[in-house]
Amino acid sequence: MTARPPPDTRAGPGLGPNDRAVLAVLADAKGPLGAYEVLDQVRHHGLKAPPQVYRALHRLIGLGLAHRIESLNAFVACAHGRHSDAVRADRAMFVICDRCGAAVELDATPAAAAAESAATAKGFRVGRVIVEMKGLCAGCTAEAPGPG
Ligand SMILES: [Zn+2]
Ligand SMILES: [Zn+2]
Known part of the structure; x- marks a missing residue:
């Protein structure tokens, strides 16, 4: 057992034990995790069925x-701990490293806002903006051999 601060210090009330366990796994992960990778790491918390993990992920x-x-069918803890509102959470953008798999969350809301206003001009009401750059x-750029 490792001692770590409980994830609910930032999450606040409303999370069940399954949610907390899944959030702790995501927060400790080096990169995005698939649902089954999460499941492997929460079995000792008593989560044994994929639907339990999916429900927790959905809530988080x-x-x-x-x-x-x-693009990876995988999940990450929010880099900001928590978004102040659901709309901002739906505008999160990511850059994903092809080499090491790291996924970095960007505060790129101007780009999302521009895309959304273009869609709104066409009469769309935008739900989620998905921007994932590969x-x-x-770190990998520094290690990669230069051209030629
Ligand atoms: Zn986020
Ligand atoms: Zn990398």
């Missing part, structure tokens, strides 16, 4: 505490 995302990376993170 709804509360702005976690995000789904669509490339090499700073």
Whole structure:
């Protein structure tokens, strides 16, 4: 057992034990985790069925505490701890390293706002903005051999 501060210090009330266990796993992960990778790490908390993990992930995302990376079908804890409102959580953008798998959350709301206003001009009411950029993170760029 490792002693770590309980994740609910930032999450506040409203989280069940399953939610807290899943959030702790995401917060400790080096990169995005698939639902089954999460499940492997929460079995000792008594979560044994994938639907329990999916329900917890769904709640965490709804509360702005976690995000789904669509292109990886994987999940990360929010880099900001928690978004102040669901709309901001739905505008989270990510850069994903092709080499090490790191996913970095960007505070790129101007780009999301521009995309949303373009959609609004066409009469759309935007729900979620999904922007996921792939490339090499700073660490992998430094290690990668240069061109030629
Ligand atoms: Zn976030
Ligand atoms: Zn990398």
